[in-house]
Amino acid sequence: MTKRIGLFGFGVVGQGYFQIAKKQKEKWIPDTIVVKDQKKRRPSDIKFSYHAQDVFDKNPDYILELISNTEEAYEYVTEALKRGITVISANKKLLSAHLPELISLQKVFGGKLLYEAAVAAGIPVITTLETHFEEDTIVSIEGILNGSSNYILSRIFNNGLSFDEALRMAQQKGFAESDPSFDISGSDVASKLNILILHAFGKFVGEEQIATFGIQNLGEDEIALAKSLGLKIKLIAKAEKDYRGISAYIIPTLVEESNLFYGVENEYNAVKINSEHLQDQFYQGKGAGSLPTGAAVYGDLVKARNGFSYNYSKVNFDKPLDEKLLNLGIKVLVKCRSEEIIENNIFSTEFIERVDGFYFAVGKVKPKSLNKLNELKEVSLIALPDYLSAEDILHELKEIQKSGELI
Amino acid sequence: MTKRIGLFGFGVVGQGYFQIAKKQKEKWIPDTIVVKDQKKRRPSDIKFSYHAQDVFDKNPDYILELISNTEEAYEYVTEALKRGITVISANKKLLSAHLPELISLQKVFGGKLLYEAAVAAGIPVITTLETHFEEDTIVSIEGILNGSSNYILSRIFNNGLSFDEALRMAQQKGFAESDPSFDISGSDVASKLNILILHAFGKFVGEEQIATFGIQNLGEDEIALAKSLGLKIKLIAKAEKDYRGISAYIIPTLVEESNLFYGVENEYNAVKINSEHLQDQFYQGKGAGSLPTGAAVYGDLVKARNGFSYNYSKVNFDKPLDEKLLNLGIKVLVKCRSEEIIENNIFSTEFIERVDGFYFAVGKVKPKSLNKLNELKEVSLIALPDYLSAEDILHELKEIQKSGELI
Ligand SMILES: NC(=O)c1ccc[n+]([C@@H]2O[C@H](COP(=O)([O-])OP(=O)(O)OC[C@H]3O[C@@H](n4cnc5c(N)ncnc54)[C@H](OP(=O)(O)O)[C@@H]3O)[C@@H](O)[C@H]2O)c1
Ligand SMILES: NC(=O)c1ccc[n+]([C@@H]2O[C@H](COP(=O)([O-])OP(=O)(O)OC[C@H]3O[C@@H](n4cnc5c(N)ncnc54)[C@H](OP(=O)(O)O)[C@@H]3O)[C@@H](O)[C@H]2O)c1
Numbered sequence: 001m002t003k004r005i006g007l008f009g010f011g012v013v014g015q016g017y018f019q020i021a022k023k024q025k026e027k028w029i030p031d032t033i034v035v036k037d038q039k040k041r042r043p044s045d046i047k048f049s050y051h052a053q054d055v056f057d058k059n060p061d062y063i064l065e066l067i068s069n070t071e072e073a074y075e076y077v078t079e080a081l082k083r084g085i086t087v088i089s090a091n092k093k094l095l096s097a098h099l100p101e102l103i104s105l106q107k108v109f110g111g112k113l114l115y116e117a118a119v120a121a122g123i124p125v126i127t128t129l130e131t132h133f134e135e136d137t138i139v140s141i142e143g144i145l146n147g148s149s150n151y152i153l154s155r156i157f158n159n160g161l162s163f164d165e166a167l168r169m170a171q172q173k174g175f176a177e178s179d180p181s182f183d184i185s186g187s188d189v190a191s192k193l194n195i196l197i198l199h200a201f202g203k204f205v206g207e208e209q210i211a212t213f214g215i216q217n218l219g220e221d222e223i224a225l226a227k228s229l230g231l232k233i234k235l236i237a238k239a240e241k242d243y244r245g246i247s248a249y250i251i252p253t254l255v256e257e258s259n260l261f262y263g264v265e266n267e268y269n270a271v272k273i274n275s276e277h278l279q280d281q282f283y284q285g286k287g288a289g290s291l292p293t294g295a296a297v298y299g300d301l302v303k304a305r306n307g308f309s310y311n312y313s314k315v316n317f318d319k320p321l322d323e324k325l326l327n328l329g330i331k332v333l334v335k336c337r338s339e340e341i342i343e344n345n346i347f348s349t350e351f352i353e354r355v356d357g358f359y360f361a362v363g364k365v366k367p368k369s370l371n372k373l374n375e376l377k378e379v380s381l382i383a384l385p386d387y388l389s390a391e392d393i394l395h396e397l398k399e400i401q402k403s404g405e406l407i
Numbered sequence: 408m409t410k411r412i413g414l415f416g417f418g419v420v421g422q423g424y425f426q427i428a429k430k431q432k433e434k435w436i437p438d439t440i441v442v443k444d445q446k447k448r449r450p451s452d453i454k455f456s457y458h459a460q461d462v463f464d465k466n467p468d469y470i471l472e473l474i475s476n477t478e479e480a481y482e483y484v485t486e487a488l489k490r491g492i493t494v495i496s497a498n499k500k501l502l503s504a505h506l507p508e509l510i511s512l513q514k515v516f517g518g519k520l521l522y523e524a525a526v527a528a529g530i531p532v533i534t535t536l537e538t539h540f541e542e543d544t545i546v547s548i549e550g551i552l553n554g555s556s557n558y559i560l561s562r563i564f565n566n567g568l569s570f571d572e573a574l575r576m577a578q579q580k581g582f583a584e585s586d587p588s589f590d591i592s593g594s595d596v597a598s599k600l601n602i603l604i605l606h607a608f609g610k611f612v613g614e615e616q617i618a619t620f621g622i623q624n625l626g627e628d629e630i631a632l633a634k635s636l637g638l639k640i641k642l643i644a645k646a647e648k649d650y651r652g653i654s655a656y657i658i659p660t661l662v663e664e665s666n667l668f669y670g671v672e673n674e675y676n677a678v679k680i681n682s683e684h685l686q687d688q689f690y691q692g693k694g695a696g697s698l699p700t701g702a703a704v705y706g707d708l709v710k711a712r713n714g715f716s717y718n719y720s721k722v723n724f725d726k727p728l729d730e731k732l733l734n735l736g737i738k739v740l741v742k743c744r745s746e747e748i749i750e751n752n753i754f755s756t757e758f759i760e761r762v763d764g765f766y767f768a769v770g771k772v773k774p775k776s777l778n779k780l781n782e783l784k785e786v787s788l789i790a791l792p793d794y795l796s797a798e799d800i801l802h803e804l805k806e807i808q809k810s811g812e813l814i
Contacts, residue, residue, distance in 0.1 A: 020684055024542055116539075122685040124539040132523075132531040134709045135431055136702055260691070263670060268687075277427055277702030278529040278692065280675075284667070285688040295543055295684030302541045307714060 003305070005030040006055035008076055009067035010048070012174075013090050013117065016294020017064065018046075028301060032058055036067070052076055056083070062304065064297060065089040074098060081105035081113065088300040090117035090293060096191035096207050099198055100321050103312060112309040114300040119192045120145055120269040122292035123285040126310070127303065129199040129273075134313045137276040138200045140240035145192045147267035147287035148176035148183035149215050149235045154265045156223055157232050163218055175267050175288060185214035185374060186235065186250045193237040193248060200273075201241050202314030203323035211249035211330065211367030217380040218252060221335060221358065224400050225393070226254055226382075233382060234261050247326040249367060253383040329364030331386070333393055336379040345369040350390035355401050362390040410712070412437040413462035415483055416474035417455070419581075420497050420524065423701020424471065425453075435708060439465055443474070459483055463490070469711065471704060472496040481505060488512035488520065495707040497524035497700060503598035503614050506605055507728050510719060519716040521707040526599045527552055527676040529699035530692040533717070534710065536606040536680075541720045544683040545607045547647035552599045554674035554694035555583035555590035556622050556642045561672045563630055564639050570625055582674050582695055592621035592781060593642065593657045600644040600655055607680075608648050609721030610730035618656035618737065618774030624787040625659060628742060628765070631807050632800070633661055633789075640789060641668050654733040656774060660790040736771030738793070740800055743786040752776040757797035762808050769797040 007014060007030035014033075021028045032055045033048050042048055049055075052072075055063060056079065063080045065087055067073050073094045080087045082105060089095065095102065095118055106113055116126050120143065129138075144150050148170050155166035167184070170176040182188045190207040198204055215235055226233050231254045239248040255262050260282050264270040269287030274280055286292035315321065334346055335358050342352055342361045349363035365373070365381065373379050384393070414421060414437035421440075428435045439462045440455050449455055456462075459479075462470060463486065470487045472494055474480050480501045487494045489512060496502065502509065502525055513520055523533050527550065536545075551557050555577050562573035574591070577583040589595045597614040605611055622642050633640050638661045646655040662669050667689045671677040676694025681687055693699035722728065741753055742765050749759055749768045756770035772780070772788065780786050791800070 020542075026542070122688065124535055127538060128531055128535070131534060131710055131713075131715070132703075132706050135427075135433070135705060258670075260670065263665075263667065275702075277698045277705070279699055281529065281690070281692040283688070283690050286686050291684045292686055295682075296539075298542060298684075299539050303538055306538075306718070308538070311713070 003028060003061040004058055005062050005064065006058060006060035007033045007064045007066065008052070008055065008073070009065070010035050010042070011066070011068060012290050013293045013297065014064070014066040016290030017066065017297045018294070020291065020294045020298045024298075028298075030064070031060070036069075060085060062301060063087045064301075065091060066297065067091070070094050070097065077102065077113070078105060081111045082109055084109045084111040086112040086114075086304050088297050088304070089113065089115045090297060091115075092118040092188065092191040092195060096194040099195065100204050112304060114304055114310065115195075116300050117293045117296035119195050120271055120285070121147070121287050121289070122296055123269060123271060123283045124299070125196070125271045125283060126199055128283070129196070130310050130313065133273065133275055133278065134311065136278055138241065139274045139276065140238065141196055141200045141271065141273050142236060142238040143193075143196070143271040144234055144261055144264050144269055145189045145237050145287070146183050146235060147269060148180060149189075150264065150269070150287070151175045151267050152184070152215065153233060153235065157227070158265065162220070181216070184216045186212040187214075189235065189237045189250045193239055193250060197239045197246065197248060198312070198315070199310070200239065200314065201246055202312070202316060203246060204321045205246065205248065205323055205325050209248075209325045209367075211251070211370040213251045213370050213374045213381050215252050217378060219335060219380050221397075221400070222333065222380055222382050225333075225396055228396055228400060229254070229388070231256055232262055234264070236261065236383070245326045246323060247328050249330055249370065251330065251332070251370070251381060251383045254385055254388065256385065325367065327366055327368070329366055330370070331384050332363070332365050332381045333384055334361050334363070334365070334379070334381050335359070341373070341376070341379060345373055351394055353394060353397065355397060360397055362393055410435060410468040411465055412469050412471065413465060413467035414440045414471045414473065415459070415462065415480070416472070417442050417449070418473070418475060419697050420700045420704065421471075421473040423697035423699075424473065424704045425701070427698065427701045427705045431705075435705070437471070438467070467492060469708060470494045471708075472498060473704065474498070477501050477504065484509065484520070485512060488518045489516055491516045491518040493519040493521075493711050495704050495711070496520065496522045497704060498522075499525040499595065499598040499602060503601040506602065507611050519711055521711055521717065522602075523707050524700045524703035526602050527678055527692070528554070528694050528696070529703055530676060530678055530690045531706070532603065532678045532690060533606055535690070536603070537717050537720065540607075540680065540682055540685065541718065543685055545648065546681045546683065547645065548603055548607045548678065548680050549643060549645040550600075550603070550678040551641055551668055551671050551676055552596045552644050552694070553590050553642060554676060555587060557671065557676070557694070558582045558674050559591070559622065560640060560642065564634070565672065569627070588623070591623045593619040594621075596642065596644045596657045600646055600657060604646045604653065604655060605719070605722070606717070607646065607721065608653055609719070609723060610653060611728045612653065612655065612730055612732050616655075616732045616774070618658070618777040620658045620777050620781045620788050622659050624785060626742065626787050628804075628807070629740065629787055629789050632740075632803055635803055635807060636661070636795070638663055639669055641671070643668065643790070652733045653730060654735050656737055656777070658737065658739070658777070658788060658790045661792055661795065663792065732774065734773055734775070736773055737777070738791050739770070739772050739788045740791055741768050741770070741772070741786070741788050742766070748780070748783070748786060752780055758801055760801060760804065762804060767804055769800055
């Protein structure tokens, strides 16, 4: 039986979906495609509409929401769910902001919402959390969740490019937007981690609560330090749960060769799940791009057709969905221009040292401070693995300074 | 609604399942547990039976088949499927031998059969092939699928143990059976690859057809060679499909650091899938052990309860399920005591060289020859990556001989 499909958005993801759907036995070609910009040149053999209502007028079985805007996506998706229509979305910003409401709408009106492409694109992490881990207790979930940032870090560590050169290259390759701030500030990752936390721990924490620091201020000094220690820096997102509650943070992190994330390069994403029974699992796949994301959307459609939906099995619907995150300190190396910033934000400080006009310190930072520091220019933080002592870091910084590599 | 569960087998996997089921909200404690050996000491607080009929007499909703024997498993599983009962099995030997019939029985009588634990234990590879890749075209599937062999190789490469010491250690740790031949000869892997081929390519090839060579004859010389080249040896299973058909082989393989399998150590398993749309995916997880396998069985039960079953979506049921594999040559380094073996089995030979009583050669081997050679003592083969030339290998062998490391 042919299904009627309405599609919103015909950009990177929408075109990827379209290209894939055309080749299948079950073509699932949308009967309506709504886009926004009336002046844009489009393929002449496809009919486009500029009115959302055109999608709803056709009484579609499925709606694909693949647009770049969040507010309008919210309107389309809630409207569809209120009509009991099943929706596939790739929109992490929308989902991260409105999941609790979107879950209720599914319950009340019976339409389903699937969104595998929204987190780690091609990696089936949400489906796997919902099925394979349904009755297992998750201890932690950790990931490299932004392809652009990871691509930039790969160019810096493997090709010796500067941050700015690497960013330009990511933009040329189409991995980073012309305004890349969502990608490199960690904001995109915070949306994704927020969604994963709901599926892993059954709680909605909201991305504003997640301690987030991006790679935007990463300087030559931290890069030289990592290299001289034989380590790499990766933008790691991590959420864990223990008897006290959930903690979650996103921060550039020093990783050693034995860490599975060490080998995750370029536009790849990866997810590590630690659970009580299945213990360690690691998944790696393409984190962005037209075909992998389009395939994830098509895959959701196939799953929905087969009757699959998210159970939100970790959620206890008799209790509030919202949860306050733990306020635990994270051990970091901080670099900035002012000693005050360190004094006001870093505690358990192990050293403060002035090197070439910068202050360097090792100490701990609380989630709230991290979010504030992420807004400042010229402040750089990286998380340190436990085995690295402050003395090791200080020693290495001085060595780098001596050898003149530090700017 | 409580479901009635019948359990066959209370060994490593059965006990893992039981331990997990006891802790859940939905306990799913089997009402009948059938085991075999009447003399074995058992926990006194659990009731056991020694008669398969006891399971069927209770009219169970689900049967878990977790026994070590294949013939009796065949009887229980076919009996259950004929009664339309849903079965969870971890028995790769059974499945690999009888999948076509077991698929028909599901179709005819409506009972379902799930078996995630049978391949790569905790990694949800079959479910992922059936859902996420349902409408994607798979190009190749590759894996480290035997925890014991991989554990042995890790001890050899990371701790400098000899093969025999490493095997003893694997047995002490419970990763290898007291008769480890299934594990180290590649036979266990062949069953698993045979099952994966059905889910990835929709064809049943039969494990006898799969070119298989184990690690049982791996000698100091090949190990020294790999080490001096900065490589590791991993027992890699690979199946790929192109316009000509499917090829499949299992063989110890030289892998370089940039290969994701390089970092898969100890009892871990890993699977790499390359597909047209999702491109590269890589999954790693525990490949053996009581909790990971028990959790995979429990997970299957949850999936079955949720209405999930394998679609065998790659299978074209209008065509024969059986398929002949391609007979392509594989580039190998062979070591043996007789020049005749090389002449009779290796073609496109690039060199034959006598070193310390052994003949070494680089050339190609056909699947049928590989299977014959796997039966012989003192014949060792490793697959070579394309970039390594015969000259490089020969040069390195001579260097090793000079430095006296070669026995
Ligand atoms: N790109 C990736 O690799 C990737 C990966 C995972 C998730 N995502 C998510 O997928 C979604 C789409 O991303 P994208 O990369 O495909 O974006 P994109 O290339 O910028 O394309 C966005 C599309 O949405 C359309 N659009 C914007 N506002 C609209 C509205 N109000 N009504 C109808 N159409 C509207 C645009 O129309 P015009 O054609 O008229 O401009 C365009 O076709 C986003 O939520 C993004 O976060 C993207
Ligand atoms: N171990 C792993 O990590 C692993 C991983 C994946 C898949 N598997 C598969 O899972 C299955 C079970 O493996 P295992 O490691 O749990 O084996 P195991 O530890 O040797 O236990 C086998 C169990 O099967 C019982 N049994 C044997 N024949 C029986 C029969 N005819 N009727 C009833 N019970 C019978 C045995 O009974 P007694 O107690 O009376 O001896 C024992 O309880 C095998 O197919 C294996 O290939 C194992």
